[in-house]
Amino acid sequence: MPKPAANESVESLLSEAQGPAFDPAKAHIGPAFKHERQLIRARFSADGKFVAAAGLDKLIHVWDLESGKKHTLPGHATWVSSLVFHPKGRQLFTADFHGTIHCWDFATPDSKPLFTITGADANITRALAVMLDGAHVLSGGDDCTVRVWSTKDGAKVKQWPGHKGCIFSIAVHPDGKSVASGDLFGTVKHWDFATDKCVRDLDAKELHTRKEDFIADVGGVRCIAFDAKGATMVIGGLSNAESNAFCPGTPLALLFDWGTGKKTQEFKLANKSDGPINAVRFLQNGMIAGFGETQNGAQTELAFWQPDKSEPLHSLKAQSAYDLDIHPDGLRLLAPLFIPMGSGGNGAREKQKANYIPNASVVQIFNLFADPKAKDPKNAKKKA
Amino acid sequence: MRRSSECGSAEHLISRRQALGTLAGAAVGGFGLSSLMQEAVAADMKQKGKQVLFIWLDGGMSQFESWDPKPDSEFGGPFRSIKTSVPGTHISELMPDTAKIMHHLAVVRSMSTKDPNHSTGVPRMQRGDPANRGVPYPYLGAAVTKLLGFPANGLPPYIWIKPGSAGFIYQEAGFLGSKYGALALGDGKPPIHIHRPESVTDETDAARHELRRLANARFRLDRRDSEVDAYEQSYEMAVQLMKRKELFDNTRLPAKDIERYGTHPLGRHLLQARVLLEAGVQFVKVTSYHWDTHGDNFNMSQQMVPQIDKPFAAIVNDLEDRGMLDNVVVVLMSEFGRTPTINSRIGRDHWPDAWSLALAGAGINRGALIGKTTKDGAWVDGEGYDVGDLFHTVFRALGINPNKAHYDNNGQPLPIVRDDCFAIDGALA
Amino acid sequence: MRILPTAVVLLALSLGAISSAAGEATHSEIDQAITAAAGGSLAPIASDAEFLRRVSLDFAGKIPTSAEARQFLADRDADKRAKLIDRLIAAPEFPLRLEQAVTVMLLERRAGGKISEGKWRDWLRAQFAASRPWNEIVHDLLALEGDPTATPAAKFMLNDEKYDSQKVAHDVARFFLGMNLQCAQCHDHPTVKGFAQADFYGIYAFLAQTDMKPNKVTKAIMLAEAPTTGKIEFKSVFKPEKEFTAPRVPGAEDIAIPAFAPGEEYEVKPDKSGLPGVLKFRLQPLLARELTSDANRRFAMNSVNRFWFLLTGRGLVHPLDMMHKDNPPSHPALLDLLANEFIGHKFDVRWLLREIALSETYQRSTRAPSGTDLNSVKPESYRVANLKPLSAEQIGAATMVATGSWELLGKAAPVAEEEPNAQETKKEKKQKDKARSRADEGGKELPTTREDSLAAFVKTFAGPAGEPEVEFAPSMAHSLFLMNDRMVLAWLKPSANNLTARLAKLSGAAEIADELYLSVLTRTPGKDEIAEVENFLKKHGTDRQQALGDLAWALLASAEFRLNH
Incomplete structure (x- = not known):
């Protein structure tokens, strides 16, 4: 389990970022922010100076990376399901399980939302994305419809129905014109923003399981990412689920050639892990990072894949994560990790009543370069 | 406190003596024999034609995502709580249809049981957690068959509709002997070989x-x-x-009913349960598996809870419409609830400490909300009920006095319930 | 009668004196023990007919034909019962019957894994055919390594896709030690004083190092043991502290684990190619040896208890896997004696079954003496012989013999030896599926072999997978099968020399009843039964063929046929 690092590391984060050479094979744990409740989304601001995270406590937590200070935005009436920064400026969009979207001035503590969209979905809003030009924010969720909202005032601009299952993920293509949305049944829809047409469906049925005896559908396209040039798309989720109860299966990420729409690679985790790959990101050299989720508060991993190999080049063992973001400098990743607080497992806990508390989380930064402290062999030995 | 005093009650003492055949007509502890006799006769009258619908959500339905939502607690999920037909009582938004029939139900939010494991928990719950008696106790369906007797209609008294395989599950009879076992219909299909070849007139x-x-x-x-x-x-x-082959002929079911109940297994099986209850089958158990949502509890609950909500509301309404709700005891439960804490797979684990179940029908106090949990939903606030208490309640609802009726195991009298348990306060009409 | 206290017997054993006291036959000692504790009047000895049916089902797994029954009933030899027992034990059906009974006991109708059931059955039957001692058979079930598909005995430990040491430990305890340690996996048994969690983990410790490993060269999955590191740690859900146990057969001493320097554990080191290597010290063979050794009385007692149950319908310890202090044997000294004798006779199953069958206890009637309070007759008293349900295999075979289909149905072509296992399993499955679809309404063709016909019976009458078949558990599925299955009904139509064809050739009611009752129930009919046949044929004279079939069906569907009485 990564230990949250001390605050001095946070302060030195930005200065440190100038020097080191990108090397994901030497990725290591960097600074972290601990939180007493479970966080499921965490992102860097566009300028890389802030981190925002949210989850089960309904609040929006914002850390200033320069000062290490944290402030809170009042948040939502229910769990936060999605969180995305505007590519410029000070807007932060957050969505929740009641289909509400808030737009915040994230840098102003305790500020009220700039605007709020209610009924953004008939049920749960699960995914948000902002167009590259910053003019529109897109949402998707249970009612299988992608909706396009103005980032000025939250006015609904248009909507794209067509998915057959709830939408788990949305990503904007680097061309600024195409949008991909992924659903429960493993369908990724390619939308043309200008014409509102669904250009094509990309098939990732592997990420959905419904065996004969299941009473629910398991899986979904939990995340989508494009490489910088937009030549390939990677998506993640869970394949071959064995039940709809524990929902254990094989974590899987899939690489697609965006031009042909063909699947070109399957990525697997190196270690035992039974939940979905919840988040994927392209790194600056074309490598792909993905994060797993696993049962019993055990460790899963942050995996680094080369596009032409199924097995990761490198893996960092870590607790389950539910999101993954990359810093604008390309040298750091960010993920909200699960922290077990000793109240896990099955009940009959009458005796532990007094210290029965919710599980917690840590917003963890992973450095994609050699650990300067590990360079010195003496230091390395000490560590061991 | 209530328990220890009642455990030694006069009524209890008499029932023991009676079972041992030593009741000689003497008044004991202020109760006259005649009043006892009258009570027995009245009980006989009451239990005539009683039936049971026992719905088992195997693996453990989350109480937070159903009967006992705590949207404002740190353990509550993302779903809302909604108003019901009983003012002041709220349940999860995942149960909109059930919310409309709350006035027919008694919901117990203060179940507190011992066993956190499925393997031991399921039989323990369905047997009423008998204290160790050295013999395997019957499951509820077999127990009711024994206690109410085989109905005169000659139909199998205990039918179990379940996904998967069929068969005669004699093990559920325990020491009562195999004839009290369950006739299991795999996916509601009739037993094979039910059709007689034409060659046999x-x-x-x-x-x-x-x-x-x-x-x-x-x-x-x-x-x-x-x-x-x-x-x-x-x-x-x-x-x-x-x-009675028509009981298995789904083509006879009105399309409207199929729509109301749903085409998923619970919908089809509860509709078939209604047909069997209408035909006079005495005990119908309907099991749905895979409620053990250790992983992805909220996405799973979002899909699964409506699968019980809709047909459960439909069958309670239908029983009421047919005037059968006064006759049929309805129980909807699992072997336990699910943990307040949310695990690394965004799931909930097993939680016997504080969970909910629902009762309806004959002898049940309609619209009652029984017990409560602490603000965070983790623990029972006040008195908790064990499964032994539930068995007392169900038997009493059927008109069986659990302190008087005994099993006879080759001459050895055995209690039908735990004698240190009592009917759930406020659950009985 | 002399029944020695255990300690004395053990002493005697150690001195090499193995036969029972005073040279008395064991079957007589059985009767003395049962009579002494009967607590009421004993049922008379069963008739020759009842005995013939009983012993045929128990030793051959099927009933005799009417011709065989006639011959036995007419035999005036005073020693004919003993001779019959010996003939049955020498017959080829005997190892088949034992194989079927032991398979049901050990596999409990669970199907799966990579080892075909056919190969397991062939292997087990061959062991009984060769009169291998029971402890050696059990030893072979446990002392395995290498490619399990090459060793059918491995099916006991590997009747699933994965090897599960917990499950094997649980099965070993239940089947070979009479200890159901289900509860003891998580804590000491709450209600059984003698079943400790340490007992379970003691057995588990022998098996915990074993697992399936793929051999990268041959691609075969190998059962291989890893070096033992020390004691097994376990934790009760009721106690905070951890506990430890060494490998230990319950009641025996801890096995000392020799210490090796790291890397020195192997005689032959594991090959990178996937060969598991040869350990200097292995635990699994030690379990096989310790468990089945003469010194392990629990093994011998459990073994005789299970074979006793097979013939008498009730274990001296019952339930069979609850052999503990608070559930004492009904006849402790008898169990002791049989265990000692079984050890003394080198675990000879034939000897044991023969002695039980020779006893009056075995040969008693299932009818209580007239006027007996039936409620007072406890099954564990053996005053009256217990009714035993026919196993699925016995019902199938008996129905075929009774209807005369046994002779008409061919034998299935044997499965080619060289065929790969996986395919063989598929083939078996296919055969079963075929039989299943036939047995059901919609099936078009009826089975043409005994094997396929039997599969239809097993599909219907077998107990649920993973449950011991001990109690009589009739089901509506059984009765519906006999009532409406096309295969069964077809067997009641005259064909060649089958039962109804033979009956059709007879004219007098007495003759017909005689052949009918001898064929189906292995006895001659009573006067009232002859009259019943006569009346029935008169009443349904318009379709005599149908009437004869109905008469036969009614007997096949009767409790008398369904039970070994």
């Missing part, structure tokens, strides 16, 4: 069974009856069920 069939009965009568002489009885009964029940 009604007349032939009647004639061959007559010969068979005569042969069995001769075999019985100077032998204990139990084996022959059980074997004979398996034929008589088959004969009766063959006459």
Whole structure:
């Protein structure tokens, strides 16, 4: 389990970022922010100076990376399901399980939302994305419809129905014109923003399981990412689920050639892990990072894949994560990790009543370069 | 406190003596024999024609995502709580149809049981957690069959509709003997071989069974009856069920009903349960598996809870419309609830400490909300109820006095319930 | 009668004196023990007919034909019962019957894994055919390594896709030690004083190092043991502290684990190619040896208890896997004696079954003496012989013999030896599926072999997977099958020399009843039964063929046929 690092590391984060050479094979744990409740989304601001995270406590937590200070935005009436920064400026969009979207001035503590969209979905809003030009924010969720909202005032601009299952993920293509949305049944829809047409469906049925005896559908396209040039798309989720109860299966990420729409690679985790790959990101050299989720508060991993190999080049063992973001400098990743607080497992806990508390989380930064402290062999030995 | 004093009550003492055959007409502890007799007669009257619908969500439905939502607690999920037909009572938004029939239900939010494991928990719950008696206790369906007796209609008294395989599950009978076991219908399909080939006419069939009965009568002489009885009964029940093949003919069901109940297994199976109850089957158990949502609890609950919400509301409404709700005791439960804490797979684990179940129908206090959990939903606030208490409640709802009725295990009287448990306060009408 | 206290017997054993006291036959000692504790009047000895049916089902797994029955009933030899027992034990059906009974006991109708059931059955039957001692058979079930598909005995430990040491430990305890340690996996048994969690983990410790490993060269899955590191740690859900146990057969001493320097554990080191290597010290063979050794009385007692149950319908300890202090044997000294004798006779199953069958206890009637209070007759008293349900295999075979289909149905072509296992399993499955679809309404063709016909019976009458078949558990599915299955009904139509064809050739009611009752129930009919046949044929004279079929069906569907009485 990564230990949250001390605050001095946070302060030195930005200065440190100038020097080191990108090397994901030497990725290591960097600074972290601990939180007493479970966080499921965490992102860097566009300028890389802030981190925002949210989850089960309904609040929006914002850390200033320069000062290490944290402030809170009042948040939502229910769990936060999605969180995305505007590519410029000070807007932060957050969505929740009641289909509400808030737009915040994230840098102003305790500020009220700039605007709020209610009924953004008939049920749960699960995914948000902002167009590259910053003019529109897109949402998707249970009612299988992608909706396009103005980032000025939250006015609904248009909507794209067509998915057959709830939408788990949305990503904007680097061309600024195409949008991909992924659903429960493993369908990724390619939308043309200008014409509102669904250009094509990309098939990732592997990420959905419904065996004969299941009473629910398991899986979904939990995340989508494009490489910088937009030549390939990677998506993640869970394949071959064995039940709809524990929902254990094989974590899987899939690489697609965006031009042909063909699947070109399957990525697997190196270690035992039974939940979905919840988040994927392209790194600056074309490598792909993905994060797993696993049962019993055990460790899963942050995996680094080369596009032409199924097995990761490198893996960092870590607790389950539910999101993954990359810093604008390309040298750091960010993920909200699960922290077990000793109240896990099955009940009959009458005796532990007094210290029965919710599980917690840590917003963890992973450095994609050699650990300067590990360079010195003496230091390395000490560590061991 | 309530328990220890009632445990030694006079009524209890009498029932023991009665079972041992030593009740000699003396008044004991202020209760006259005549009042006891009257009570017994009244009980007999009450239990006539009673039926049970027992719905089992195997693996453990989350109380937070159903009967006991805590949207404002740190343990509550992302779903809302909604108003119900009982003012002041709220349940999860995942149960909109059930919310409309709350006035027919008694919901117990203060179940507090011992067993956090499925393997031991399921039998323990369905057997009413008998204290160790050295014999395997019957499951609820077998117990009710024994206590109410085989109904005169000749239909199998205990039918279990379940996904997967079919068969005669004699193990559920425990020490009562295999004839009290459950006839399991795999996915609601009729037993195979229920159709008689045309080559066997009604007349032939009647004639061959007559010969068979005569042969069995001769075999019985100077032998204990139990084996022959059980074997004979398996034929008589088959004969009766063959006459009622329409009970398994889904093409006869109105499309409107199929729509109201849903086409998923719970919908189909509860609709079939209604048909069987209408036909007079005494005990119908409907099981749905895979509620053990250790992983992705909220996405799973979002899909699964509506699968019980809709048909459960439909069958309670239908029983009410048919005037059957006064006769049928309805129980909806799992072996336990699910943990307040949310695990690394965004799931909930097993939680026997504080969970909910629902009752309806005959003898049940309609619209009652029984017990509560602490603000965070983790613990019972006040008195908790164990499954032994539930069994007292169900038996009493059926008109059976659990402190008077005893099983006879080869001459050894055995209590039908834990004698240190009591009917749930406020659950009975 | 002399029944020695255990300690004395053990002493005697150690001195090499193995036969029972005073040279008395064991079957007589059985009767003395049962009579002494009967607590009421004993049932008379069963008739020759009842005995013939009983012993045929128990030793051959099927009933005799009417011709065989006639011959036995007419035999005037005073020693004919003993001779019959010996003939049955020498017959080829005997190892088949034992194989079927032991398979049901050990596999409990669970199907799966990579080892075909056919190969397991062939292997087990061959062991009984060769009169291998029971402890050696059990030893072979446990002392395995290498490619399990090459060793059918491995099916006991590997009747699933994965090897599960917990499950094997649980099965070993239940089947070979009479200890159901289900509860003891998580804590000491709450209600059984003698079943400790340490007992379970003691057995588990022998098996915990074993697992399936793929051999990268041959691609075969190998059962291989890893070096033992020390004691097994376990934790009760009721106690905070951890506990430890060494490998230990319950009641025996801890096995000392020799210490090796790291890397020195192997005689032959594991090959990178996937060969598991040869350990200097292995635990699994030690379990096989310790468990089945003469010194392990629990093994011998459990073994005789299970074979006793097979013939008498009730274990001296019952339930069979609850052999503990608070559930004492009904006849402790008898169990002791049989265990000692079984050890003394080198675990000879034939000897044991023969002695039980020779006893009056076995040969008693299932009818209580007239006027007996039937409720007072406890099954564990053996005053009256217990009714035993026919196993699925016995019902199938008996129905075929009774209807005369046994002779008409061919034998299935044997499965080619060289065929790969996986395919063989598929083939078996296919055969079963075929039989299943036939047995059901919609099936078009009826089975043409005994094997396929039997599969239809097993499909219907077998107990649920993973449950011991001990109690009589009739089901509506059984009765519906006999009532409506096309295969069964077809067997009641005259064909060649089958039962109804033979009956059709007879004219007098007495003759017909005689052949009918001898064929189906292995006895001659009573006067009232002859009259019943006569009346029935008169009443249904318009379709005599149908009437004869109905008469036969009624007997097949009767409790008398369904039970071994």
